[in-house]
Amino acid sequence: MNDGLPKSSNGTTPLTVAAFFKQLGTRADRLPKRLKQCADFIAANPDRVAVSTVAELAEAAGLQPSAVMRFCKEMGFEGFSQMQKLFRSDYAQNWPDYPTRLAQLRDHGTDSPSALLAEFVDVGRASLENLLATIEPVSLQQAVDVLVRADTIHMVGFRRAFPVTAYLAYAFEKMSVPAMLHSGVANINMQPLIRPKDAVIAITFSPYTQMTLDIASEARKAGASLVAITDVVTSPLAKLKATHLLVSELDVGAFRSLSASLSLSIALAVAVGTQRNKAQGTHDG
Amino acid sequence: MNDGLPKSSNGTTPLTVAAFFKQLGTRADRLPKRLKQCADFIAANPDRVAVSTVAELAEAAGLQPSAVMRFCKEMGFEGFSQMQKLFRSDYAQNWPDYPTRLAQLRDHGTDSPSALLAEFVDVGRASLENLLATIEPVSLQQAVDVLVRADTIHMVGFRRAFPVTAYLAYAFEKMSVPAMLHSGVANINMQPLIRPKDAVIAITFSPYTQMTLDIASEARKAGASLVAITDVVTSPLAKLKATHLLVSELDVGAFRSLSASLSLSIALAVAVGTQRNKAQGTHDG
DNA sequence: CCCGGATTAGAATAAAAATTCCAAAATCAT
DNA sequence: ATGATTTTGGAATTTTTATTCTAATCCGGG
Numbered sequence: 001m002n003d004g005l006p007k008s009s010n011g012t013t014p015l016t017v018a019a020f021f022k023q024l025g026t027r028a029d030r031l032p033k034r035l036k037q038c039a040d041f042i043a044a045n046p047d048r049v050a051v052s053t054v055a056e057l058a059e060a061a062g063l064q065p066s067a068v069m070r071f072c073k074e075m076g077f078e079g080f081s082q083m084q085k086l087f088r089s090d091y092a093q094n095w096p097d098y099p100t101r102l103a104q105l106r107d108h109g110t111d112s113p114s115a116l117l118a119e120f121v122d123v124g125r126a127s128l129e130n131l132l133a134t135i136e137p138v139s140l141q142q143a144v145d146v147l148v149r150a151d152t153i154h155m156v157g158f159r160r161a162f163p164v165t166a167y168l169a170y171a172f173e174k175m176s177v178p179a180m181l182h183s184g185v186a187n188i189n190m191q192p193l194i195r196p197k198d199a200v201i202a203i204t205f206s207p208y209t210q211m212t213l214d215i216a217s218e219a220r221k222a223g224a225s226l227v228a229i230t231d232v233v234t235s236p237l238a239k240l241k242a243t244h245l246l247v248s249e250l251d252v253g254a255f256r257s258l259s260a261s262l263s264l265s266i267a268l269a270v271a272v273g274t275q276r277n278k279a280q281g282t283h284d285g
Numbered sequence: 286m287n288d289g290l291p292k293s294s295n296g297t298t299p300l301t302v303a304a305f306f307k308q309l310g311t312r313a314d315r316l317p318k319r320l321k322q323c324a325d326f327i328a329a330n331p332d333r334v335a336v337s338t339v340a341e342l343a344e345a346a347g348l349q350p351s352a353v354m355r356f357c358k359e360m361g362f363e364g365f366s367q368m369q370k371l372f373r374s375d376y377a378q379n380w381p382d383y384p385t386r387l388a389q390l391r392d393h394g395t396d397s398p399s400a401l402l403a404e405f406v407d408v409g410r411a412s413l414e415n416l417l418a419t420i421e422p423v424s425l426q427q428a429v430d431v432l433v434r435a436d437t438i439h440m441v442g443f444r445r446a447f448p449v450t451a452y453l454a455y456a457f458e459k460m461s462v463p464a465m466l467h468s469g470v471a472n473i474n475m476q477p478l479i480r481p482k483d484a485v486i487a488i489t490f491s492p493y494t495q496m497t498l499d500i501a502s503e504a505r506k507a508g509a510s511l512v513a514i515t516d517v518v519t520s521p522l523a524k525l526k527a528t529h530l531l532v533s534e535l536d537v538g539a540f541r542s543l544s545a546s547l548s549l550s551i552a553l554a555v556a557v558g559t560q561r562n563k564a565q566g567t568h569d570g
Numbered sequence: 571c572c573c574g575g576a577t578t579a580g581a582a583t584a585a586a587a588a589t590t591c592c593a594a595a596a597t598c599a600t
Numbered sequence: 601a602t603g604a605t606t607t608t609g610g611a612a613t614t615t616t617t618a619t620t621c622t623a624a625t626c627c628g629g630g
Contacts, residue, residue: 032577047380051335051373053617064579069619080618081586088336091376113429114422117552121413124548128406128413132386133379137399144398159455163448163547170444171540185470232328233310234321248329255456255551259544262448263409266540267402274396317607338587349609354589364589366616 013076017046017090020083023075031074034063038071050087054080116252123250124259131247131260140268143227143243147272148279150199150225153179154190156215157203157229164203164229164261168269175273182215191215196223203229203265205249205256208236216240227268229261298361302331302375305368308360316359319348323356334372339365401537408535409544416532416545425553427528428512432557435484435510438464439475441500442488442514449488449514449546453554460558467500476500481508486553488514488546490534493521501525512553514546 014020021043028039041061042049048057058065069080077083147153153172157165165181172179182190194200194215202216213236220226226242228235231249238244247264249256299305306328313324326346327334333342343350354365362368381389390403432438438457442450450466457464467475479485479500487501498521505511511527513520516534523529532549534541 034578047377051376054619055617065618066579066620067577070578091332091336112422113425113552113556114420116556117420117425117549118417120548120552120555121417124413124544125410128410128544129383132383132390132403132406135399135402137390137393137397140398140402160452162455163452166451167445167448167543170447174539232325233306234313234325234328238310239314253555254459255555257551258452258547259409259413262543262547263405264402266542267398267405270538270540271396271398271401319608339589340587350588351590351609352607355607366588 013082014086017087020075020086021046031071034067035071035074037061037063038068042071046087047091049084050091119252120255120257123252124257127247127249127257127260128263130250131264134246134248135264139243139245140271143245143268144271144275146225146227146243147199147201147268148275151178151195151197152193152199153177153272154182154194154198154200154219154224155179155203156182156200156212158184158209158212160205160256160258161203161209161212161229161261163258164265165201167262168201168265171266171269172273175269175277177269177273177276184211191218194219194222194224199225199227201227201229201268202237203261204235204237205231205261206235213237216242229264298367299371302372305360305371306331316356319352320356320359322346322348323353327356331372332376334369335376404537405540405542408537409542412532412534412542412545413548415535416549419533420530420549424528424530425556428530428553429556429560431510431512431528432484432486432553433560436463436480436482437478437484438462438557439467439479439483439485439504439509440464440488441467441485441497443469443494443497445490445541445543446488446494446497446514446546448543449550450486452547453486453550456551456554457558460554460562462554462558462561469496476503479504479507479509484510484512486512486514487522488550489520489522490516490532490541490546491520498522501527514549 014023024039024043028036028043031039038061041057045060048060052060054065054068058068061068072078072080072083075083077086155165155168155172162183169179169181180190180193198219200216200219202212202219204212208230216226216228216237217240220240220242226240228237228240228242228244229247230237230244232238232246238246245264245268247260249258249260251257299308309324309328313321313328316324323346326342330345333345337345339350339353343353346353357363357365357368360368362371387403387407390399393399440450440453440457447468454464454466465475465478483504485501485504487497487504489497493515501511501513501522502525505525505527511525513522513525513527513529514532515522515529516532517523518529518531523531530549530553532545534543534545536542
């Protein structure tokens with residue numbers, strides 16, 4: 001008699017949170033009292049589903065755990081755990097494992113450059129969204145203040161970080177902010193050029209470039225201010241007592257997006273340029 | 286003997302996620318190997334803590350559940366559950382979706398750094414979406430073909446386009462593709478190095494850099510292939526009979542986003558690198 | 571007012587997860 | 601090298617959590 005299928009739902013398990021809410025919208029009124037109550041609560045507090053236990057959710061919604069269970073089944077899930085899995089994966093947009101996806105790419109997608117492009121665009125977008133969610137306005141403001149006060153701004157970043165410093169150099173030049181790109185050309189040591197009243201923008205991501213770390217810590221010793229752009233708090237750069245801005249870029253295989261780092265940098269540069277020129281303007285006039 | 290207190294942590298339980306990361310930053314490198322590994326993983330994927338079990342987290346970080354437990358205690362928590370509770374409470378506040386978040390940052394004041402950042406992120410995102418919509422898979426495939434066949438790849442792009450060519454140079458180097466960055470250092474004319482069997486990636490956007498146009502057209506005359514990355518069909522670069530890829534970047538004031546150009550370039554580079562290495566592999570074997 | 575199906579609350583059970591424990595490795599000072 | 605000390609991996613244990621079950625309750629129609 002009982003075939004193990006959900007009793008009275010329409011039988012289809014929602015595959016996205018959006019689909020779930022769509023279904024909820026059409027069916028909510030026809031649900032019995034307690035299930036309606038559950039529906040309303042979840043609609044009003046979707047974020048709680050991912051991080052609560054059935055008991056907590058039930059308590060918060062003013063009902064019994066079993067009522068929540070019945071609701072889950074009614075919506076087409078096997079149980080609460082399955083529903084929660086959906087909400088958790090939705091929250092985690094940031095971390096579909098890209099290592100796995102790269103492996104998949106190796107297998108079939110690589111032949112098509114367009115597929116690869118779609119991948120990089122996707123990753124870039126996710127990185128940008130993530131940047132917005134994680135940057136602290138206060139730290140950013142601090143970084144701007146430090147750079148506005150500096151005599152000369154030095155930009156240090158090699159390999160993957162070099163495009164970022166190069167773009168900063170371009171932006172500062174356009175706004176006539178005295179800024180020096182440490183490019184490593186001719187292996188000339190530019191470190192002695194960093195004076196106490198200067199500021200250094202040091203950029204490096206895991207695996208960290210030793211030269212960047214060296215220049216940054218030397219600059220610190222010399223008394224210059226430091227703005228560090230790096231990936232995580234455990235980065236060696238973050239440890240030098242300095243203003244630090246954290247950017248975590250997602251990657252496709254071995255290559256990381258630079259979208260977030262570049263956007264952060266250009267915003268920083270424009271903010272600094274604007275303020276410096278404003279100050280100079282009032283000073284001159 | 287054992288009084289039940291945490292063994293070697295400084296004893297204070299972090300009360301906010303920010304405090305947790307601050308502590309992590311100062312203590313991370315004094316931790317033993319596995320705990321450091323755990324610290325790094327959590328620093329890089331803080332969002333996972335709220336929605337994973339110890340087992341999942343351990344698996345993802347490549348260690349044993351017990352190592353994660355030890356880490357939690359080391360950081361001053363009673364156990365994983367307590368640490369997770371902290372991350373979950375923080376999670377609730379960070380929920381605002383993209384549009385809300387954008388609005389919040391903008392509200393910080395019209396020309397505050399955060400507002401600028403929000404602006405650049407938004408523009409970057411739009412550029413990426415636009416890129417995906419406008420790039421012709423056929424042209425992209427053509428560009429890849431041209432570059433796969435080339436002996437040496439030359440990258441030409443100055444000023445605003447320079448970060449892009451620099452990133453290309455980095456990517457090609459990593460994949461062992463023979464590629465030469467025309468950087469303009471020492472004002473040495475690298476044009477004669479472009480041989481008939483080579484290919485040139487020329488990048489310039491309005492207002493077009495004369496030097497890039499010159500090198501591109503000379504290269505064409507010398508019989509080398511040309512892949513042009515530029516903004517519109519009327520660009521002087523697009524007129525040289527060559528494969529061209531069009532990227533229109535949006536701007537914030539005088540500064541354009543580079544997100545789209547970079548994503549396109551890196552996708553191009555990876556596609557080329559993969560194919561060249563595949564070809565070489567079969568050839569060698 | 572009472573019957574029959576649907577719905578519910580709460581306890582009972584099963585499953586999953588966190589936490590502890592200890593022997594084996596690794597590291598370090600001597 | 602050698603022994604003491606720290607660190608680690610994995611299994612055993614305990615606790616928490618999800619899920620099921622059943623008796624009680626509700627509710628609409630005769």
